[in-house]
Amino acid sequence: MELIELSSVIDVLVERGFIKQFTHEKETRELLEKEKVTFYIGFDPTADSLHVGHFLALMLMSHMQRAGHRPIVLVGGGTAMVGDPSGKTDMRKMLTPDDIEHNVQCIKKQVGRFIDFEDDKAIMANNADWLMNLNYVEFLRDVGVHFSVNKMLTADCFKQRMEKGLSFLEFNYMLMQSYDFLELNKRYNCTMQLGGDDQWSNMIAGVDLIRRKEKKPAFAMTATLLTNSEGKKMGKTVGGAVWLDPAKTSPYDFYQYWRNVEDADVEKCLSLLTFIPMDEVRRLGSLKDAEINKAKKILAYEVTKSVHGEEEAKKAETAAEALFGAGKDMSDVPTVAITKDMMGGSLLDALVYTKIVPSKSEGRRLIQQGGIVVNDQKVTDVNATVKETDFKDGSMMLKRGKKKFYKITIE
Template sequence: MTYHPKSDFIAVMMERGFLADCTDYQGLDEALLQGCQPAYIGFDATAESLHVGSLIQIMMLRWLQKTGHKPITLMGGGTTKVGDPSFRADERPLLGPEQIDANIAGIRKVFAAYIDYDSDAGNAARMLNNAEWLDDLNYLDFLRDIGRHFSVNRMLSFESVKSRLDREQSLSFLEFNYMILQAYDFLELNRRYGCILQMGGSDQWGNIVNGIDLTRRVLDHEIYGLTSPLLTTSDGKKMGKSQSGAVWLNGDMLSPYEFWQFWRNTTDADVGRFLKLYTELPVEECNRLGALEGSEVNAAKVILANEVTALLHGREAAAAAEATARGVFVDAKTARLNIKTYPAQVSALPTLTLTEEEVSAGISVVQLFVRSGLAKSGKEAKRLIAENGARMDDAPLTDAGLMIDAGALTSPIKLSAGKKRHALVQLG
């Protein structure tokens, strides 16, 4: 990672579109200019990977470190046992300690791609787990020492709670305590590690303000909060979702090729904004690329996909994904996948591996489309074939009754649904 310690973190946040609100712009700016400062974002361990919806916060931590400060990635080993009610219609399912630990292990892989935990520049990142101080809290002591600083009237006024109550949807006492625990996290991080800043999405504003108020009351320390906008795409869709589900950041849950394709399919109106948020290209270049129109904007989308994929999975994976999308890994003479000549490109595709037992009596091509994730049902796969949207090894597939046996799988088969979605089928 290249460091720019003379850069202004607040200026970067504003210039690139990360900043929604801040509790004290001037005070925070002056504190950051005094030298290396710790700041944190919390991530609850509700799944084995974060998805694209969390990437804006991860990039904020990356820029924090690049401008000379110390990021803290706080894993919610404790708070995940409660569940954040912010802007949810129902209570999160409760997870056990083993599942939470497994989820944290999966999420840890993502952070390592963006943040340097071994920096010798004096600002190495820390990964902490709030179970360290939450698991052993004495309930009565906590109520007496911490709970007395919270006003229920004020907590009910926060939008994340108010919106739930306005819709007459149940809010459990367990969930109601979440904001107190998150506030206590900020207090403990300030007390233990000198952390002066909590960042998060704008839906976390109330929780962040609670932590600032609690720390001032208990420790009389000046600390700050900064939020990013909650992003939706220009067509109103929630960031982090695709037609096939969540866009996971862990490569074993979503292949680099599928991740690349998600960014390549960005709508024209979002290209410039996403380049500034999710890449490190200069702002002037992001604006130039974002202003392209017509067929030229497709080149900007490829740059966006390459840059974002390279940050997470590496340059080689990004290049392989682009080559896969362009189809250059297909042998010109045989029209079959050349796994020896283009191993990286071939491996970039989502892959369905079959056993010899599964194909001993043949397996229908319709079933392969379903099992590879290119169709949600056999009915959808048959419709895709009937409408000439299905291809096998880049040749039109017209027979929905086609059976595939082991002899057809002496080399991998590429299935395609439309021009942009592909999968590999091979014999294990």
């Protein structure tokens, strides 16, 4: 792992476009130049895999570790019992303790690919260790006394929920996250919290709690959210989130997601999601027209390698080249299966069954726009059926849109 000079880590993060806000910019810069600090980023285990949005946070954490600072990966086994209202228009689904514990274990495995935990270079913690056994009355007297309800209600994470209704359950989330920072400060001398900019209100509250209660310095800085040139969050597809777990988003589909980003987003993605030097990032991002595809291939390969390893990245790259070139190796194309009794039935039904499309209406729209191709033949009839003659050597090739390929087999 290449180490970054301590004095340059903020400059590196700013140059690459990570940093959005500081609570105390001057003091933070001075601290990171002079000392090795312990910092943390929290991940609530609301699913059994991290997704592309979390990947940016992991890259931020990795840059900091390369500069000699010690990360704490905080898994929110306790806060997940409540649910973070930030960025949500409705209350999150309540998870059972068993669901949360399963998700925690899955996330722990994924994080190890990005963060070096050897020789105490990083810490893995779970806030269930201190939140689940709190005495509520003592907590209110010890922590709640430092929070102004009037001030809390001005926070963005609460403001946008006031019209639809904010449960008292979720209203506690800010206190719990602030308490996490306080607890990590006491246990590990953690002085800094990092996270997405949607966590700004919660992070300010944690910094304020430590400074009020402990009379000690504490800092926070937020990272920009991963958005495209139109300001929309990246990492979403028609089928849902782009996951880091290969069982939820295959390495090939993951590769193809980055291979197909808009031209205007290539430089930003290379900057935030790879370790390619910025001079090269700017050169690749400045390529025009057909040349920009070279940059997209590099982006797709580098990000897939980081998440899934070099072998899977090479497989995905080879499969993509085979499909777009003259090759015929389909071994790494995503495979989906239909049942025998679907033979002779509606192609639309098969598309929905295999989750190639999320709904019949979406399937009809794609067919009407020429976006479904079976074995190199464009499907023009929304009432088309699945035919035995379409299956050669037990499988049928289907293309959705310009670049999404599937191998369909029969169960």
